[in-house]
Amino acid sequence: MPDYLLPQGAGYGVVVGIGLFFSAFMIMLTAIQARYTGFSPKNSEEFTSASRSIKPGLIASGIVSAWTWAATLLQSSAVAYKFGISGPWWYGAGATVQILLFAMLAAKLKLNAPYAHTWLEIIGARWGKVAHGVFMFFGLATNIIVSSMLVLGGSATVTDLTGMHTIAACFLIPLGVAIYVVVGGMRSTLLCDYTHTTALFAIILTFIFTKMHELLTAASVHAPVSGNAHGSYVTMRSKNGLIFGVINIIGNFATVFQDQAYWQRAIASRPGTTVKAYLLGGLAWFAIPFTFATTLGLAAVALNGDADMKVLTPADVSAGLPASAAAAALLGKSGATAILILLFLAVTSACSAELIAVSSILTYDVYKAYINPRATEEQILRVGHAGVAFYAIVCGVAGTIFYYIGISMGWLYTFMGVLLGSAVVPIALAITWRKANKWGCIGGAIAGLLLGIVAWLVTAATRHDGLLTVETTGGDYEMLAGNLAAIGVGGIVATVVSYIWPEDFSWEATRSINKPAAPESEKVAEDSDSDKKGADVAVSTKAASIADSFDRTEEDKELDPVALTKAFNFASWSSIGLFVTLILIIPLPLFFSQHVYGVGGFTGWVIVGIIWTFFSAFAVVIYPLWESRAAIAQISKGVFKDLFQRGSGKFVAETPGATAQSAHV
């Protein structure tokens, strides 16, 4: 039996114990919200969309949390281990630009479908059932691939460090998360995301960078990297690093643009600050893989041959294990424990985003669209809860299937663009361009999928004498061919057909999705008494007395088309500018110059990463607290009053018919 650094009990303790801790925490948060702010996830709009009232700092934190997968920590470190410093750059930059560019889609969402629950509702309203079904395939496939990677990466690490059975981890991870998502809904999930992100930054910042350059220089003498300038780890001139960069960019376009989790954060956001939230979230997220992998992934290289360092096989690298091996070698049991907790927090918060995302699709795009169009509030909420539980089981099953087939997180990560990449451009066109042609977009998505798979398999067969296995299909060139064909064919077909046969869509159909019908004065939140009467609770629409409340009048003001068009224009030039800087202007001159960093240059490179991490922590840890100071004060005041006179701190609506939803977090 192999030796494990931590006892099996530590694995179960973290997976089950922290899962239960967060469930209890969520129950407490939900009770506090209901008592002191009048908010309750007993309302379906609140459960799935947090009443579209969340401020930018908390949305940014939720984006960082949902976008920090097991792969963000493990795969980024694996490519650092394989390719040197170019790996973390291409991982970080190649997956942050999509979040930045998504700011444009988010602005268009608020402009063209401000009350939609899911991105698929927009497709359905614009193009009908066939398009809805085709793109739902891509949407749900994205959720399944992402969730499987979360479960596979999380379980591989837990097993490697503690010996906990992989299948137990595959099921227990999503089930623990499902409990707290069902209890808290979208708003509390975002609050839990915030606590996860805070802990994540605290742990990353504790991994101190020491003597790395000397160790890496020695490593490149012993084990030079093929395709790198002078075989060095401290150069951006890495052929395989660049290939990974292209695969990474394509795959991550797919998993942002067609994952309901990112649309859901745009939907939960206040209209006026959505663009800001995505730009902030994208910039903040970059630091996580970049700094983590530059330190721990390269430490794994540097520590090769060290007595405390585990000898890593190619399968270990594909499973993403260099980071945990390095942390254990550097810091012993405490390093292993820190990695275990870090991984668990990353996996659970991203998993919670996937659970509520799929639950929303099952509720609004399957149940309400095709099974029960007249569903009541109560039925919708019940299906939403069942959807979370059902999808948690699907995650466990999917992880188990991939585990037994022998498909690792790293394999899936490079494959995601082959399966999903063809729908990226069609979806972006469908949401942003009135001229987008329905059949061009559907045809492009399907043709791209088929040709992507053909290009992938033909490349594998050609390079391996017709032998097709998980290993032969998982190479860099095979995945590159499939990724490029999928996104290229999908994009070209959708764009060319739309230019030849342009539509002239007015967006009226999408703007009226779920549009509130009643005059605002009639839509009031109910207090707990009316909850008991079983009334369908509408989200409050009237102003509260407190400074940072968000009411229907303000929402209408923020939905002003002129302001949203301005926000879209700002999102366009800033995100495209950042894309060009991060993907072309910084890395390509370094690649072509074949520069190998000296001690000073490498130290500077790492220091930039550390400073960026501090700024990111400020943006997604401190800023959300600051913007919610009025809500925090209101809750504290309520708790304080209750301490002295029980019941006196409870939130009370001001006047009948004008019940307020008070301060928002």
Ligand SMILES: NC(N)=O
């Ligand atoms: N979210 C990613 N690609 O790490």
